[in-house]
Amino acid sequence: MEKPLTRDPGFWIMVGIGLALLVLGPIFIDMFTIMQITQYVVLSVFALSLAYIWGFGGILSFGQAAFFGLGAYTFAVSSISIGDTTLPLVLSFAIPAAFGVALGYFMFYGKLSDVYLGVVTMVVTLIFWKLANHTAGPEYSIAGVRLGGFNGIPSIPTINFPGQPDAWLDPAQLFRFFMAVLVVVYVVLRILIASDFGRISIGIRENETRAALLGYDIRRHKVIVFALGSGIAGLSGAMWATYQSFIDPNAFSMEMSAKALIWVMAGGVGTLLGPILGVIGLQWLTLKLGMMELLNSLVVLGAIMMVLVLALPKGLVPTVKSACLAGWALWRRGRGVSASAKKVTSDD
Amino acid sequence: MTETPKDEGYRILRTSGLTMRFGGVTAVDNVDFELRDGELRCLLGPNGAGKSTFFKCLTGQLVPTEGRVLLKEQPITGLNTHEIVNMGVGIKTQVPNVFDGISVYENVRLSARRKHTVRIARDVAEATIEKCGIRHLIRREVGQLAHGQRQLVELAMVLAASPDLILLDEPAAGMTGDERDRLAQLVLEAARSAAVIVVEHDMQFIRQIAKFVTVFNRGAIFREAMIDDIMRDRAVQEIYLGKQADAAA
Numbered sequence: 001m002e003k004p005l006t007r008d009p010g011f012w013i014m015v016g017i018g019l020a021l022l023v024l025g026p027i028f029i030d031m032f033t034i035m036q037i038t039q040y041v042v043l044s045v046f047a048l049s050l051a052y053i054w055g056f057g058g059i060l061s062f063g064q065a066a067f068f069g070l071g072a073y074t075f076a077v078s079s080i081s082i083g084d085t086t087l088p089l090v091l092s093f094a095i096p097a098a099f100g101v102a103l104g105y106f107m108f109y110g111k112l113s114d115v116y117l118g119v120v121t122m123v124v125t126l127i128f129w130k131l132a133n134h135t136a137g138p139e140y141s142i143a144g145v146r147l148g149g150f151n152g153i154p155s156i157p158t159i160n161f162p163g164q165p166d167a168w169l170d171p172a173q174l175f176r177f178f179m180a181v182l183v184v185v186y187v188v189l190r191i192l193i194a195s196d197f198g199r200i201s202i203g204i205r206e207n208e209t210r211a212a213l214l215g216y217d218i219r220r221h222k223v224i225v226f227a228l229g230s231g232i233a234g235l236s237g238a239m240w241a242t243y244q245s246f247i248d249p250n251a252f253s254m255e256m257s258a259k260a261l262i263w264v265m266a267g268g269v270g271t272l273l274g275p276i277l278g279v280i281g282l283q284w285l286t287l288k289l290g291m292m293e294l295l296n297s298l299v300v301l302g303a304i305m306m307v308l309v310l311a312l313p314k315g316l317v318p319t320v321k322s323a324c325l326a327g328w329a330l331w332r333r334g335r336g337v338s339a340s341a342k343k344v345t346s347d348d
Numbered sequence: 349m350t351e352t353p354k355d356e357g358y359r360i361l362r363t364s365g366l367t368m369r370f371g372g373v374t375a376v377d378n379v380d381f382e383l384r385d386g387e388l389r390c391l392l393g394p395n396g397a398g399k400s401t402f403f404k405c406l407t408g409q410l411v412p413t414e415g416r417v418l419l420k421e422q423p424i425t426g427l428n429t430h431e432i433v434n435m436g437v438g439i440k441t442q443v444p445n446v447f448d449g450i451s452v453y454e455n456v457r458l459s460a461r462r463k464h465t466v467r468i469a470r471d472v473a474e475a476t477i478e479k480c481g482i483r484h485l486i487r488r489e490v491g492q493l494a495h496g497q498r499q500l501v502e503l504a505m506v507l508a509a510s511p512d513l514i515l516l517d518e519p520a521a522g523m524t525g526d527e528r529d530r531l532a533q534l535v536l537e538a539a540r541s542a543a544v545i546v547v548e549h550d551m552q553f554i555r556q557i558a559k560f561v562t563v564f565n566r567g568a569i570f571r572e573a574m575i576d577d578i579m580r581d582r583a584v585q586e587i588y589l590g591k592q593a594d595a596a597a
Contacts, residue, residue, distance in 0.1 A: 206449045215430050
């Protein structure tokens, strides 16, 4: 637990895999697959936003899609009206984060309990979804960009090099850029979680009363965590918008919020790797099931979800980890290492 | 400390007319309580006498229905828990409030970190853990520990912040004889640099530490006297010890 981040091999392995994919991916993998992986990368950033606030801040939000959609629309509107994508990317983080501060302020300073927090975040998402659907007329335009109601906003520009609006990234470059974003988000979150700020967040997750009784302002702490998660979700929304070059109100849908919850739950709450694996596994499965056209993919996913909750209630990564630790302990005992050594292993 | 605490002057804690009602139930009823700086006070009283509710009013976990709380002569009624705590109050709650999912060391370090820099917090945490006799548990996850051990972890968290006023709600519950003796030493030691209020039922433990005692009954202060007088007091025996005897019979 107290091991510094720089001495954690898991951290370096993850960063190594990310950078290796970033550099070597477009060289060795065909372009169609790369574009497929790009989608997973974008959704992984989205999954990380919830993995952080839920797993490391104890905030269970049913409304991550609100920030995802807000980021996507922010990017769509600002990139079309500005004609350059650099500032819109920043805005797609900043505006959802600012909205996260406002919403978080009311929720956490109002001392909402967990259940009501879930309800409020869900309702906020529904409001955004409804609102976005009702912006069909020409009067609904921001900076000359029509929001388009349920038809959404088409022709969202591809990311360009900063200051060169005509120098668009090709698919390989886009993949590399998004992969870099994912690695940076992962590294920043890991550093944050390992810092004292992050450890206090974990303390708040474990026991709010004690955190307050130690003199920590849990409300302010939670607002910061929530806003950071909101900003990251917004950024992933922007990545999604430019990847698809199109955005519609379904970015705000309950399905988007639910997917994030499912990825994090399946992969393991309290890890960052798990939710990424959740994205890859479940999105890949959805794709395959969709191609089979045999069963409704949502029904199958629902069934898988139920099995996961029953069989791996802690999620994939924590289960595998404790199984490995138990196996390691057994192996050591088998080799005649004393029982006390085994105890140390299981104590980690 | 034989003088009675009735003289005027600085009080680290003062409540006047403190009342806490839950619907029709009055859990704390018009309590005027005073504690001098550096005093060690024991709070006795049967279950449901309002001792824990009284503590919660002092730490801002509950906002009293009526009355005032002065901490270091400053009104704190209505302040948030963390604001009160940062004025120098540490509390060990009746049911230990600890961070279950993380290690003993990290629990105590997070407490010390509130006041100290990273490096000093580390030293303070280690020294406090050593002092509380839980060095051998330092890497264990708190959620896996026995009740008495969790009590010691929580006590270490309270002591690591070196508060000026320490509130201990049934600290000896679930402890073995050895652990309880150590606890008594720790409480006496802590009382040298801070004011301490201890709620406890364990009479052996009380005898080890108590001097001046306040007895609660039905939310109100029933008696305030030296421990020997309290032990001889027939009325106290009836409400408190009598009930224990009844329960044992």
